[in-house]
Amino acid sequence: MVLRWLQRIGVYFLVLLGLSILVFVIARVIPGDPARQALGPRVSEETVQALREKLNLDKPLFTQYVLWFKGAIRLDLGDSLLTRRPVIEDVRRYLPATLEIVLLSAVFMAAGGILFGIVATKYTGKWQDALIRVLSYLGIVSPPFVWAVLFMLLFGYIIPVLPTTGRIAQSVAAPTRMITGMYTVDYLLTGNLAGWWDAFKHLLLPSIALMLGGMAQAARLTRSNMVENSMKDYIQAQQAYGVPEKKLLYKYLLKPSLIPTISILALDIAAVFGNAFLVENLFNYPGLSRYGLSAMLNKDINAISGVVMVFGLIFILVNILSDMVVAWLDPRVRLMGGADV
Amino acid sequence: MQARRIVSLFLAVLLVTGLAGCAKPSVENGTDPPTSAVVEEDASIVHTTEDWPTYYDPGVGSDYSDSTTMVNVYDALVFPMPDGSIRPHVAKEWTVSDDYLTYTFTVRDDVKFHSGNLMKASDVAYSMNRMLEIGEGYAYLYKGVVEKCYATDDTHVVFELSQPFGPFIHSLIRMLIVEEDLVKQHYDLTDNTYGEKGDYGKKWLLTNDAGSGPYKTKEFKLDEYFLGERFEDYFLGWEEGAPKYFKISGMVEPVAVRTAMANRELEITDEIQPLENYMAMDAFEGVDLVTFRSGNTFNMMLNTKAKYTDDIHLRKAIAYCFDYETLRTSIYPGAGESRGPVATVLPGFDPTVQAYSRDINKAKEHLAQSKYAGEKITLNLTWCAEVPEQEKIALLLQSNLAELNIDLIITKKPFGSMIADAQTVETTPQISFVNFAAPYFEAGGMLKTRYHSSSCGTWEQMEWLQDPELDAMIEDALSTVDDEARFAKYAEIQHYIYNLCPTIWGFNWVERRAVQSYLRWNAIDAMNQNADYFMPMGYALWAHDMKIVK
Known part of the structure; x- marks a missing residue:
């Protein structure tokens, strides 16, 4: 069991290593001179050359990577050309905002997806089922940035009930103590409910825009698996024994039906980080994804590598978590050594 | 039991991710702390948008958002007028030598920096020399032109040119003045880019100002916005209705800009919106479209x-x-x-x-x-x-x-x-x-x-x-x-x-911007009177002369 986990961690390490090489090379081969771009078009060639040397851009690509890698294992990802701060400091600054949005999306996605799946199963073939299926298709086919634009126009402009930009209103002070960096959590921990409500309102539209696709996917999967499992012998037998419907639904039918949903949810939650690039930008939400997008547009090479590595690491963590949850839900996975739980 | 273990593990991972990523960032070298400044709900503010990022260190910045922010935070010796002429500003007057190689400026003695200290001629010389040595921003305008710059006393500063340069006075609108002592206090000596001057105060000036301009920095979030607060001791004084705050945000997404305009969260848009967006905003009640060459x-x-x-x-x-x-x-x-x-x-x-x-x-x-x-x-x-x-x-x-x-x-x-x-x-x-x-x-x-x-x-x-x-x-x-x-x-x-x-x-x-009608701005007045309004990059949005009339 331990060996299997060690193997898995080894594979994840290799994935991260491969990712680091890939993103490092891509960031450097895309057109444009990062030093020139950082200093502007009118700065003298000597000044630009000095920055190139400072960034090691005058060295061969392999040497550049080795130097970057040595720094990365010491958590030194270099300086951002845009913010002129260490990238790791920018990550610490912007990651909590993105985590906050993604966690809220994940909660909505899982709760909404499973709930709608159960409702659709319960009313299979009826209008409720048809409605949920149609809405699910709509959620799946529309990318999050489309929802973001629609929500902005709908709730920011036509019925202006929710804020559409930033993390908090300009008239609201930030949490007095930064404990986690996630405003909603920090406001709660410092007992500022008005601040919490304002921060929560700012999270709503981007979170919902980001989670709709995943929620729709989860609802469809949950429904189809529950419907399929309900035909199986063990469920028929439980019904014949007169097990109450509620118990049958939640204890015997839902649990095994959730396994594919959990796996897909894990991927969807990880994908939210990717979708957040556009959504954060639209809502002018100062998270790591928006920072990453600026980095890409401005060829901020260290920041690009830093952001991609952080998201890669999060992706792996989410996958490990999903494996654990699946192992808990499915004894077969556990017994075959899928996870040490 | 297993469920409890899973939940504990999940929480542990969350905690690790949260704390590893969310630890309080360092605020060394004066980079912006992760807090938000409060602007009173009824305060008068001019909020505009511009393409980002913004660097408002006068030795570094030079593009549109840089220039707009800089001219609101710092002062130059001279100031451009809408008809293309130049008027004295921090400089009271100047003389030019017969060979046109030496310009001597008399600096006003009543200009205060945001720190409360009075501006001296040595601050002007320091600003020019710093800009030339760093070699970024607008330094290209003076490289090969200005040979030497020094103060002769507290109110006189001399520029020696390498050759006569006709538009020299015009070009000085880009030489913004920093407070020498304050910048020197914030040299990062761990960085030896400029020898004994360390980083020449560049890190500190990323999000802090050493200026004397109409607005002082209240908050600068590097990746989001600059928020300036009226500097009450500004040497030109203030007229009634002048905005208390000036904010410039890096928000140019058309939908976001349009929504912010509709909700009166924005007073002036940037100039790079698609035409259709300007037309749509022009149709909003209380929003006007301003155009000037x-x-x-x-x-x-x-x-x-x-x-x-x-x-x-x-x-x-x-x-x-x-x-x-x-x-x-x-x-x-x-x-x-x-x-x-x-x-x-x-x-x-x-x-x-x-x-x-x-x-x-x-x-x-x-x-x-x-x-x-x-x-x-x-x-x-x-x-x-x-x-x-x-x-x-x-x-x-x-x-x-x-x-x-x-x-x-x-x-x-x-x-x-x-x-x-x-x-x-x-x-x-x-x-x-x-x-x-x-x-x-x-x-x-x-x-x-x-x-x-x-x-x-x-x-x-x-x-x-x-x-x-x-x-x-x-x-x-x-x-x-x-x-x-x-x-x-x-x-x-x-x-x-x-x-x-x-x-x-x-x-x-033709520069085009959507503007709230409760804003009084010289560009609007000029347009209404069919007059020309030519201001160099950044100066068009000098908030000192704007007024909020609600």
């Missing part, structure tokens, strides 16, 4: 050393076949006619220079006179990926050239790549699209930067003219201190360049 021009630079475009007749054939009218009516509606190498709004522009206009017969005549007549001609064009509208212009030119049986291969490139391509004649395409902003309001700056040989190899001159006669004419004009005589020489240069036709001068930019 700027000193920016759109140029199709023709590489005069490349095959085909090295022929003057072929260049003129292109100039005569292009459909300027469609460009100015359909692609950039309202844009001004471009007449030669100098923006029509700049002092020193010669109104006798005519614009090229579409005349297909003339185009064919010139093509027939070209040494490439009868050949199958294929040209390469590069447009700037950051300006999507340029693609439409490229397609328009492609269809126009097809009438002359000339093929055009269109390539989209990021501006960074265009700069790299401009470094050699061989890599510079035959046609390159570039928007050019005059750094200060005077024709000389534009002529020197655009057509003097010293700018070959940079994005500013992809024409590669390398014409010694022209260089001599430009140098002679720039060293002429008498305005009238200098402008006469500029006129001669403009005709000379016009006849060489190294550029297709597309149009003069």
Whole structure:
């Protein structure tokens, strides 16, 4: 069991290593001179050359990577050309905002997806089922940035009930103590409910825009698996024994039906980080994804590598978590050594 | 039991992720702390948007958002006026030596920095020397011009020039003054980029100011916004209704800007919104559209050393076949006619220079006179990926050239790549699209930067003219201190360049912004009175003269 986990961690390490090489090379081969771009078009060639040397851009690509890698294992990802701060400091600054949005999306996605799946199963073939299926298709086919634009126009402009930009209103002070960096959590921990409500309102539209696709996917999967499992012998037998419907639904039918949903949810939650690039930008939400997008547009090479590595690491963590949850839900996975739980 | 373990593990991972990523960032070197400043709900504020990022250190910044922020936080010796003239500002007066090589400025003795300290002439000298030593931002305007800068006492500062430079006073609008002592206190000596001066205070000045301007920094979130608060001790004082806060945000997404305008969260939009968005905002109740001519021009630079475009007749054939009218009516509606190498709004522009206009017969005549007549001609064009509208212009030119049986291969490139391509004649395409902003309001700056040989190899001159006669004419004009005589020489240069036709001068930019009607702004007044409002980049949004009337 331990060996299997060690193997898995080894594979994840290799994935991260491969990712680091890939993103490092891509960031450097895309057109444009990062030093020139950082200093502007009118700065003298000597000044630009000095920055190139400072960034090691005058060295061969392999040497550049080795130097970057040595720094990365010491958590030194270099300086951002845009913010002129260490990238790791920018990550610490912007990651909590993105985590906050993604966690809220994940909660909505899982709760909404499973709930709608159960409702659709319960009313299979009826209008409720048809409605949920149609809405699910709509959620799946529309990318999050489309929802973001629609929500902005709908709730920011036509019925202006929710804020559409930033993390908090300009008239609201930030949490007095930064404990986690996630405003909603920090406001709660410092007992500022008005601040919490304002921060929560700012999270709503981007979170919902980001989670709709995943929620729709989860609802469809949950429904189809529950419907399929309900035909199986063990469920028929439980019904014949007169097990109450509620118990049958939640204890015997839902649990095994959730396994594919959990796996897909894990991927969807990880994908939210990717979708957040556009959504954060639209809502002018100062998270790591928006920072990453600026980095890409401005060829901020260290920041690009830093952001991609952080998201890669999060992706792996989410996958490990999903494996654990699946192992808990499915004894077969556990017994075959899928996870040490 | 297992469920509890899973939940515990999940929480543990969350905690680790949260704490690893969310630990309080360091605020060393004065970088912005992760807090948010509070602006009272009923406070008067002018909030505008601009393309990001913004660097407001006067030794570093130079683009639009930089300039806008800098002029609101810092002061220069002189100040530009909407008619293109210059008035004293921090400088009370100045004298020029007989050989035009030494300028002595008398600095006002009542200008306070935001720290409360009085400005001294030594601060001015320090600012100029710091800018030159760093070599970024607007330093290019003074490199090779200013040889020495020093204070003789608390109120007199001397600039010694290496050669007479006619537009010197005009160029000083870009030399913004920092408080020497305050910057020196914040040198990061762990960084030895500038020797014993460490980082020259660059890290600290990223998000803190050492200025004397109308607004002092209340908060600067590097990736989000600058928020300035009125500096009550500003040496020019304040009129009633002047905004208490000035905010500039890096938010240019059309939907976000439109929503913010509709909700009155924004007073002035940026100038880079799509036309449809301006039209939509103009339809909002209480929102007006303001347009004014700027000193920016759109140029199709023709590489005069490349095959085909090295022929003057072929260049003129292109100039005569292009459909300027469609460009100015359909692609950039309202844009001004471009007449030669100098923006029509700049002092020193010669109104006798005519614009090229579409005349297909003339185009064919010139093509027939070209040494490439009868050949199958294929040209390469590069447009700037950051300006999507340029693609439409490229397609328009492609269809126009097809009438002359000339093929055009269109390539989209990021501006960074265009700069790299401009470094050699061989890599510079035959046609390159570039928007050019005059750094200060005077024709000389534009002529020197655009057509003097010293700018070959940079994005500013992809024409590669390398014409010694022209260089001599430009140098002679720039060293002429008498305005009238200098402008006469500029006129001669403009005709000379016009006849060489190294550029297709597309149009003069019209700056367009949506504005809340409760804002009083000189640009609006000028537009309502049909008067001109020409302000160099950044100065148009000098919030000191704005008023909020609700």
